[in-house]
Amino acid sequence: MMEGITFAHPQFFWLLLALPVALAWYIFKRDQQAPSLRMSSTQGFGDGGWLPKLRHGLILLRLLALAAVITALARPQTQDVSSKTKTTKGIDIVMAIDVSSSMLARDLKPYRLEALKEVASEFIKERPNDRIGLVVYAGESYTKTPITSDKAIALRSLEEITYGQLNDGTAIGMGLATSVNRLKDSKAKSKVVILLTDGVNNAGAIEPATAAELAVEFGIKTYTIGLGTNGNALSPISYNPDGSFRFGMRQVEIDEKLLQEIAATTGGQYFRATNNASLESIYDEINKLEKTEVEEIKFRRFEEKFRPLIFLAGILLLLEWVLANTLFRSML
Template identity: 50%
Template sequence: MFDYEFQNPEFLWLLCLLPVLGFWYYWRRKDSHPEIRFPEASFLAQSKFNRGALLYALPWVLRIFSIALLIVAMARPRNTEENNRSRSSEGIDIVMALDVSPSMLAQDLKPNRLEATKKVSTEFIDGRPNDRIGLVVYAAESMTQMPLTSDHALLKNSLNDLRYGFLANGTAIGMGLATTINRLKDSKAQSKVAILLTDGENNAGEIEPLSAADWAKEFNIRVYTIGVGTNGMAKTPVQQDGRGGFFYERMPVKIDEALLKEIANRTGGKYFRATDNKKLDAIYKEIDSLEKTKLKEIRFYTYEEKFGLFALSALGLFLLEILLRYTLLKSFV
């Protein structure tokens, strides 16, 4: 009834009494108004509309409707609005460690490795609304670009601002991983994940990558490693041109896949190789599927009571009946 639900629906059975009241009214009227025939008033019997009978019945119609509304009010009608909200029941903290050395400007991924990585990383962040995510960058040294945060808009702005050149040239994989572990080791999350991306070999830094991997294992941090670069040759920057750009030459792509695989194996993660944009996008989607946050759905119900509307309507009809019965229709009832 009007999309309402009833808190006490058993009272609606009382509506079955209304036809009984109507039948009782009919017999009461018949018994209280004996038929008297007047020859000169025979035209009234042929009338299709007996105004007097209708006016006599009107107070009783109002009475029955007021009783019906009162019964509905007793059944406690109400509107129900349902709202769903998801809450993380097993949190995941993720830190992305990105290589920002000049070789990340190589153009085997479009427009280059760094911009392609920023794009898929942004999409990855958008797909993890319930997780805290941080960002570490490294070249010959490493630094925390953004600590673990739930403010993904701020994180994406920081990611978008990444440029080459603010760290010394080189690739310190061990340093990048160690800084990532520092960001995760004190986390209280049920699952701690590092995503380490590079396009080269470890050639800088004071920390051995495998020592950092053992440290990650000690703190139950799972490391996914990604090697970025095509198989064979790639158009790679070799020298600055004096105008803020680079001279490019086709150079062999050298990625220490054995090292990256070992880091992943020691920590329970997985190694991936991204040879083009589609493959890089697929890798992040696979990591996303492997590290799904468990969600608990909570339902909230908002109730709006409507019995007052029906009770007031019943009272209004009852008062209207009394008013008509003792004023305008007094001569008919």
């Protein structure tokens, strides 16, 4: 019954200490409340029955009424708390994803591209207040999803990314330039590109350095990620007669110097992911570095619960008055 009830003025409960004092005073003085008759013997008189004993219950009614009034003074109430979040500093993020054939290498489980999609999916879910866009690139690049606040669309587009949608190759400059083009007109307080590749720039009409300068011009920070284990990795090396890939061990080649330069030029950071765990930790780190300022506004609606207590006190006092002037009138 009292679940969820709080008291605005709990200090009034100190008044409850007066109730046992009042009861003790009544017990002490009750012999003086009725006239006495001295007799040598009460033999032949009955004990008066149970009715005279019940008259002492009137003081209990009065004390219960006072307890109800004191509780009402403490203002019992329930509150309904609702909150509303307001983004005070939004971030627009474009994830540029390499989809070249080397992203099928199996040094990450089950393979690089699928491992990336799993981690990137969690990253998107943890950015509820930001807009996310997707760019894919191989020998060329295109926008998979423009920046959107609809996470369901972004997640569905991420799931649809597969190898074979573009000519093979690694056009890092094109991937970055397309990402910059998606963000250049953004009004967000912060604009970020997360560019991931597992190779070296070997295709595309735009040099990575040129794309990095464009990012600086439009105030776009770039985090770069080199994906691949150190040494050799089981990678596609040729085609089988049926058109499927033949896998073999191949040296992992990542132009880390280029990725470091892009990150340094644009004010971002470079990371190296050599396994699933390190890839996940990198996205966690970027998630911490790019914090969105969110203001939470709480609304509290109070509902007063003292009125039933006042009504109860009135009923108890009325009952005491009625009993005192009817049933127990001749005994008081």
